[in-house]
Amino acid sequence: MSDFGTGVTITLGALVREFRARGGRAGVGEVIAAHRALSYVDCASREDTRLALRTVLCSSRPELDWFEAAFLAVFGAPGQREQPLRELGEIEREVLPRVAVPDLDQSSVAVGEMAVPAAWSSVELLREKDFAHYSEEERLLARELIARLAQRGPTRRSRRTRPDRRRSHAPDLRRTVRASLRTGGEPLHRFWRGPTVRPRQLVLVCDVSGSMAPYARMLLQYLHASVVARRRVEAFAFGTRLTRITAELAGRDPDRALERATAAVLDMAGGTRIGSSLAELNRVHGRRVGRGSVVVILSDGWDRGDPALLSAEMARLRRTAYRLVWLNPLAAGPAYEPLTRGMRAAVPHTDRLLPGDSLASLEELAAILEEM
Amino acid sequence: MSFSSIGSAEAAREALASQGYLADRPLSLAVHLALALAQPLLLEGEAGVGKTEVARALAAATGARLIRVQCHEGIDVHHALYDWDYSRQLLALRAAEGGIDEGELFSRRFLLRRPLLDALEAGADDPVVVLIDEVDRADEEFEAFLLELLSDFQVTIPELGTIAAAVPPAVVLTSNRTRELHDALKRRCLYHWIEYPDPEREREIVRVRVPGVPEAVAARVVEAVGRLRGESDLYKLPGVGETIVWARALLALDDRVPLGETLGAVLKVHEDLVRVRERGVLEGV
Numbered sequence: 001m002s003d004f005g006t007g008v009t010i011t012l013g014a015l016v017r018e019f020r021a022r023g024g025r026a027g028v029g030e031v032i033a034a035h036r037a038l039s040y041v042d043c044a045s046r047e048d049t050r051l052a053l054r055t056v057l058c059s060s061r062p063e064l065d066w067f068e069a070a071f072l073a074v075f076g077a078p079g080q081r082e083q084p085l086r087e088l089g090e091i092e093r094e095v096l097p098r099v100a101v102p103d104l105d106q107s108s109v110a111v112g113e114m115a116v117p118a119a120w121s122s123v124e125l126l127r128e129k130d131f132a133h134y135s136e137e138e139r140l141l142a143r144e145l146i147a148r149l150a151q152r153g154p155t156r157r158s159r160r161t162r163p164d165r166r167r168s169h170a171p172d173l174r175r176t177v178r179a180s181l182r183t184g185g186e187p188l189h190r191f192w193r194g195p196t197v198r199p200r201q202l203v204l205v206c207d208v209s210g211s212m213a214p215y216a217r218m219l220l221q222y223l224h225a226s227v228v229a230r231r232r233v234e235a236f237a238f239g240t241r242l243t244r245i246t247a248e249l250a251g252r253d254p255d256r257a258l259e260r261a262t263a264a265v266l267d268m269a270g271g272t273r274i275g276s277s278l279a280e281l282n283r284v285h286g287r288r289v290g291r292g293s294v295v296v297i298l299s300d301g302w303d304r305g306d307p308a309l310l311s312a313e314m315a316r317l318r319r320t321a322y323r324l325v326w327l328n329p330l331a332a333g334p335a336y337e338p339l340t341r342g343m344r345a346a347v348p349h350t351d352r353l354l355p356g357d358s359l360a361s362l363e364e365l366a367a368i369l370e371e372m
Numbered sequence: 373m374s375f376s377s378i379g380s381a382e383a384a385r386e387a388l389a390s391q392g393y394l395a396d397r398p399l400s401l402a403v404h405l406a407l408a409l410a411q412p413l414l415l416e417g418e419a420g421v422g423k424t425e426v427a428r429a430l431a432a433a434t435g436a437r438l439i440r441v442q443c444h445e446g447i448d449v450h451h452a453l454y455d456w457d458y459s460r461q462l463l464a465l466r467a468a469e470g471g472i473d474e475g476e477l478f479s480r481r482f483l484l485r486r487p488l489l490d491a492l493e494a495g496a497d498d499p500v501v502v503l504i505d506e507v508d509r510a511d512e513e514f515e516a517f518l519l520e521l522l523s524d525f526q527v528t529i530p531e532l533g534t535i536a537a538a539v540p541p542a543v544v545l546t547s548n549r550t551r552e553l554h555d556a557l558k559r560r561c562l563y564h565w566i567e568y569p570d571p572e573r574e575r576e577i578v579r580v581r582v583p584g585v586p587e588a589v590a591a592r593v594v595e596a597v598g599r600l601r602g603e604s605d606l607y608k609l610p611g612v613g614e615t616i617v618w619a620r621a622l623l624a625l626d627d628r629v630p631l632g633e634t635l636g637a638v639l640k641v642h643e644d645l646v647r648v649r650e651r652g653v654l655e656g657v
Binding site for chain 1: 469
């Protein structure tokens with residue numbers, strides 16, 4: 001290793017910086033491994049150097065792309081010294097559509113004019129209130145309650161066992177043998193093991209199209225709280241296409257998480273194609289959704305796409321998932337009938353159809369998830 | 373051939389090829405580096421691209437013993453590393469009428485060796501390739517245990533003490549990405565994503581894996597599989613494994629049998645079958 005010049009170290013440093021700037025995770029360990037790896041390949045070969053560094057520095061598929069971009073930025077395109085791609089990247093960034101978080105209702109933040117109710121009763125009042133009519137204060141007030149609701153979710157029995165006082169599942173031979181040492185080899189005291197309970201995979205798919213705008217903010221808040229509170233949660237957002245936002249939502253600060261998520265969703269507050277979005281969920285993310293997960297779709301069912309496609313994809317999702325729940329803000333009205341084309345196609349394939357317009361309905365969702 | 377004789381990506385490619393596994397350059401290089409740096413190799417990729425086969429071929433080519441741990445939900449240390457033979461311990465206790473001390477009871481006499489312990493205790497003259505298959509099926513606790521094992525190739529059994537590998541074994545992990553693995557585990561490993569092979573390589577793979585296959589059949593199957601992979605709305609795309617099975621199926625049947633009749637060898641989802649038939653995807657192949 002010592003025969004390497006400082007030139008390599010500097011270039012490698014530049015590469016790692018570029019890689020990290022794009023989101024790659026490379027620690028000191030990886031950098032040292034990269035140095036070692038270079039000593040095993042022919043550094044005169046651009047291709048071998050690239051492959052070796054890629055193998056060492058990357059640890060997931062998205063990182064492969066970031067690495068390629070970083071490599072190009074540092075070493076330039078093959079056979080030329082200039083670096084047009086760096087500029088291209090910036091031009092692209094300029095051209096990319098910007099999306100915004102749905103409007104904050106700035107007018108209602110005028111705190112002084114409103115009578116501020118005591119905390120307990122204000123939360124009580126909020127329970128039934130339609131998300132669409134929330135003021136900014138009420139959003140903040142609801143945040144804590146949502147975080148608490150998000151801790152409740154589906155569970156399943158694991159194949160792992162743990163010591164259990166009841167004579168239930170299987171004998172705990174390890175502890176029985178240990179105890180019989182004290183009783184002259186006679187297994188007088190017997191011990192048992194019982195099954196443990198694990199969080200069941202939860203997949204939340206939130207509609208962020210134009211018609212859902214009044215609700216999307218609070219529902220995304222629920223998605224964020226779930227991702228933070230529980231293990232094995234996957235979050236997706238869709239309008240005309242599907243975006244995985246699990247990674248964006250991770251992180252304690254809800255405002256920054258929502259900002260990251262809305263930046264990642266390129267078709268916020270636009271049209272709706274539920275069928276093709278679910279098709280993508282079934283295909284690209286089929287393994288994550290997997291067997292045994294509870295899938296919750298949060299959407300008003302206004303669909304511009306083909307109802308036959310929606311029906312087929314819902315059927316597929318129902319077959320691969322453990323339970324399929326649809327949360328519809330419009331379903332809160334007492335006279336609600338699933339009459340839109342989209343809902344008519346989807347409802348026969350859901351296990352439960354719930355309203356999704358208020359804290360009370362999220363409470364109902366939490367209770368149902370817990371029973372699953 | 374041994375691990376040390378794989379001193380370059382080319383040597384790795386040749387070693388794998390000697391077992392009928394045709395690796396492309398990025399994969400050969402990843403294998404070479406994994407051996408050179410004595411770091412585990414994490415392989416991901418679509419189903420049926422030959423992730424598990426890499427370990428098999430590597431073991432066979434180097435004359436190493438393949439030790440396979442198939443991960444499943446609920447797998448723990450006592451499935452993968454060691455357990456105590458409790459029934460024999462109880463019998464011994466009763467036979468001795470309590471005149472047996474704890475040290476003797478928890479000695480190697482009553483130790484049940486599981487695959488990973490075998491791998492750690494293999495001597496320098498007995499090289500092993502450890503295959504930890506479908507690691508994404510195991511839970512977080514098992515992943516944490518693997519992390520400990522893979523960082524310095526030693527484990528501690530409370531009753532026996534620390535057991536360290538004399539030589540670090542070659543380790544291959546595969547994941548189907550049903551969930552994301554923990555960052556810490558990934559960072560211990562070298563990472564490689566196996567792509568579908570290009571048509572030329574895939575034809576070569578068919579020729580190698582299905583001896584005696586006529587060139588026309590290989591070309592036909594690879595062309596057909598290529599078209600299926602082009603249908604992006606299928607639920608399950610065929611992997612290389614399916615290509616090989618399909619070639620075998622055609623070989624067993626009459627040469628000019630319509631491909632549509634044997635689709636069941638490659639497509640296992642009803643909707644996919646219907647879609648491909650309706651659209652005439654395979655027409656003229």
